[in-house]
Amino acid sequence: MASSIQATDLDIYYGSFLAVHDVTMTIKPQTVTALIGPSGCGKSTFLRAMNRMHEVIPGARVEGKLELDGTDLYGPGIDPVTVRRQIGMVFQRPNPFPTMSIYENVAAGLRLNSTRIAKGDMDVLVERSLRAANLWEEVKDRLGKPGAGMSGGQQQRLCIARAIAVRPDVLLMDEPCSALDPISTLAIEDLINELKNEYTIVIVTHNMQQAARVSDVTGFFNIEGTGKPGKLVEMDETKRMFSQPREKATEDYVSGRFG
Amino acid sequence: MTTTAPRSAERAVDTPLTTVPRVGGVLPRWGTWAVLAAAAALVGGLLALVGFSISLFILATALLFGVAVYLWSRVIEGRRRAKDRLVTITVTGAFLLALAPLVSVVVTVLLKGLERFDPMFFTYSMSGILGPGGGAYHAIMGTLIITGLAAVMSIPIGLLAAIYLVEYGRGRLARAITFFVDVMTGIPSIVAGLFAVALFALFVGPGARLGIMGAIALSVLMVPVVVRATEEMLKIVPNELREASYALGVSKWRTIVKVVLPTAVAGIAAGITLAIARVIGETAPLLITVGLTTAVNLNPFAGRMATLPVFSYYSYASPGIPREAFVDRAWTAALVLIIIVLGLNLIARLIARVFAPKTR
């Protein structure tokens, strides 16, 4: 299931604006990789480039190489739609489909693609995904109710269930807890710890403790000034990044002496 | 009444913020109504002396009422509250003023239209009728058929154009379409009629009168309205939903059909219904493209048809004898039109309620 990602000399543009410059990074399977860095340094941009969501924005493009288990994701003949099926994404703000019930939200990945699947199999899949997202017990009696009627934390876990229901190889999360209270945050962090057995996870976070708690590897992005591109400064095992980073900038940032 | 309390509005400024400013006096709840009654009585009494006039009565009462409430409130409640009351009165007054013509129209059409609002009106045509009696069955069917045809042609075109503009359109072509849609929204309806006449003069020869010509003229008027309404609705669908769908590996087209459109369908349906309501009462284009008959013709591809607006127009403009019979039918046709538009609005609301995203 879980796959590795290799970025080589990746440049990411919005039109003529170079947002992220020259990122080379290896993401190992079945690990949690945290991306940290100041606002505007291109963490989200990099994350979205990994499942080709970046190009949805008009004028946005990518140069360099990005490989999923050795396959060039930006190679000719690669359909971005299939890339996104293998690399799922959870967004900063929970965004369940407002017209769909909880059940339909989880089933959306398959239903929207008109994948033929027996009702019984779908029930099993929905239950398994909701269990994996630690949401099953809370919603099993109201699967037919709208997903928009839940609390923010539940909605975010619903979005995670929706993302893993299509059985991706990699799960990208862009500040998945920034809109949540500490208890929901903890629930999601526990969830990430469990999911790591099956998926490769990349998470963007502004919360140093969170990065320290959930990730195995941490990458620090930085930006020299406004208008300059963001760069990957340093990437290492999380323990090391927080105790004895090689770069001064990293040390300043993780210890809160930034800016 | 607690007139002993300090006047809070002025006082609040220089009292320290640590103490909550005390509320000043308040007009009694019946206060404004009492002032209104007093103003009406006073103005009525004065006018009775010089000769009564309803418009003058309303105007003078409103003015006196506003001034009196303001002054009273000013003395007891302070400046801020007094202003608030004055604005409330002004806004309410403006609302009532705007409502007046609407109510007047509905009441007039109801009173005059009910005269012939009978089963015969809905079951008989005018074929062979020279005086009283007869009905507008042919015109009602004509209006439904022609408007229906116009809707069938305009809705897919308008929907797809709006989807193109919001989801795909970039650059020159999109801007050009937006521009032409804007221009077409303001096109006078007679121009649409003339366009249909000119178009059919090419194919069928001059002087043709067909239901389909009217439908085409109406859809020229309808398409831009549908495009505009749909465009607005698609634009307010949050981008996050599209991205959520893309991130599940759903293609763009499926995302539009299965996520964007269902999310916006309530508003789109309402917009389409209003677009239909907008064209169903058009007279001028139908006058020159469809004409009028006295007999039932349900085939929009052969010969003239009757429609409610044109029926109403001719009944009123060139009545026969006795005149009342024709004028009554004109009003009833107008009433039926209003009822149809009302029904369309109710349907739009129903659709909006059924499809609206639910939270519980």
Ligand SMILES: Nc1ncnc2c1ncn2[C@@H]1O[C@H](COP(=O)(O)OP(=O)(O)OP(=O)(O)O)[C@@H](O)[C@H]1O
């Ligand atoms: N849609 C866009 N069009 C043009 N420029 C963009 C767009 N989105 C982001 N940018 C620019 O790209 C740079 C990186 O933005 P990005 O959103 O990736 O930052 P980030 O690290 O995720 O910040 P934050 O921590 O605040 O989320 C910024 O300079 C930003 O202004």
Ligand SMILES: [Mg+2]
């Ligand atoms: Mg971001």
